[in-house]
Amino acid sequence: MKRFVLTLLLSLLLVGFNQAQNWKKAKVEIFGGVSAYQYFGDIGGSATETNLLGLLDIDMASTRPGFSLGARYQVTKPIQIKAAYATGYFTKSDLGSKNEERDFAFSTSFHEVTIMGEYYIIPESDENYFYDIMQIRGGLKHFRQPFSLYVTLGVGGTYYKVTPKQKLDGHPKFSEGNNMAVILPLGIGVKCTVLPKLSIGAEFIGRITTSNALDGYASPYGKYNDFYHSLLIKVNYKIYQKRRPKFRR
Numbered sequence: 001m002k003r004f005v006l007t008l009l010l011s012l013l014l015v016g017f018n019q020a021q022n023w024k025k026a027k028v029e030i031f032g033g034v035s036a037y038q039y040f041g042d043i044g045g046s047a048t049e050t051n052l053l054g055l056l057d058i059d060m061a062s063t064r065p066g067f068s069l070g071a072r073y074q075v076t077k078p079i080q081i082k083a084a085y086a087t088g089y090f091t092k093s094d095l096g097s098k099n100e101e102r103d104f105a106f107s108t109s110f111h112e113v114t115i116m117g118e119y120y121i122i123p124e125s126d127e128n129y130f131y132d133i134m135q136i137r138g139g140l141k142h143f144r145q146p147f148s149l150y151v152t153l154g155v156g157g158t159y160y161k162v163t164p165k166q167k168l169d170g171h172p173k174f175s176e177g178n179n180m181a182v183i184l185p186l187g188i189g190v191k192c193t194v195l196p197k198l199s200i201g202a203e204f205i206g207r208i209t210t211s212n213a214l215d216g217y218a219s220p221y222g223k224y225n226d227f228y229h230s231l232l233i234k235v236n237y238k239i240y241q242k243r244r245p246k247f248r249r
Contacts, residue, residue, distance in 0.1 A: 026238040032069040033234025037090040041226035042219035044092035080118040087111045105165035106215045116154025124148045146193040153186045162216035177213030184208040203232040
């Protein structure tokens with residue numbers, strides 16, 4: 001009986017160690033997905049000065065699509081870095097805002113490149129598992145925790161082009177600026193493992209920008225630069241490293 005218990009404990013330790021090292025075999029992951037974008041700036045917004053910390057500025061009718069692709073590299077178990085390219089567009093109008101009589105509107109297309117770090121509050125699945133030997137016939141089996149949670153922060157740049165609409169088109173105060181801006185993206189993301197190499201995820205990312213011309217108009221009463229955020233639904237695929245065969249001399 002003692003020999004059985006010792007053998008069982010040793011097996012659990014060895015299997016657990018191997019599972020904990022799995023992330024080292026798949027440090028690279030590629031991803032792609034579709035996004036929904038919202039813009040916050042000098043055009044549009046709520047119908048009153050009180051906007052409940054920006055919540056009333058959200059206009060679901062102005063949500064516009066885009067897509068993103070990129071790759072991430074796992075530095076340590078809780079830390080990853082990623083590079084991503086995204087493109088899409090956003091739009092807004094003064095309809096229903098406190099400046100409705102001004103009747104400005106615009107549409108902006110953009111291309112952005114970012115480098116970001118991810119810190120996993122709940123690490124990915126190969127570290128989160130347990131063993132159940134009471135209900136499994138034929139030996140041990142591990143059940144993986146499929147969900148992971150992380151926060152992310154980085155830096156990047158965006159190239160944009162503004163199309164003025166309604167009374168903004170031809171207005172003397174319309175300006176595209178220099179068409180480029182530095183962005184500081186930050187947000188939160190989740191993953192759900194579907195297969196050992198495959199997972200689906202969602203990211204909510206807000207972008208602080210160095211531009212006040214993403215809408216082509218800089219209000220003299222504006223205190224802050226333009227801001228936009230996205231909700232990204234994506235698919236992640238891990239690339240496992242192949243072991244090199246050892247040759248004996």
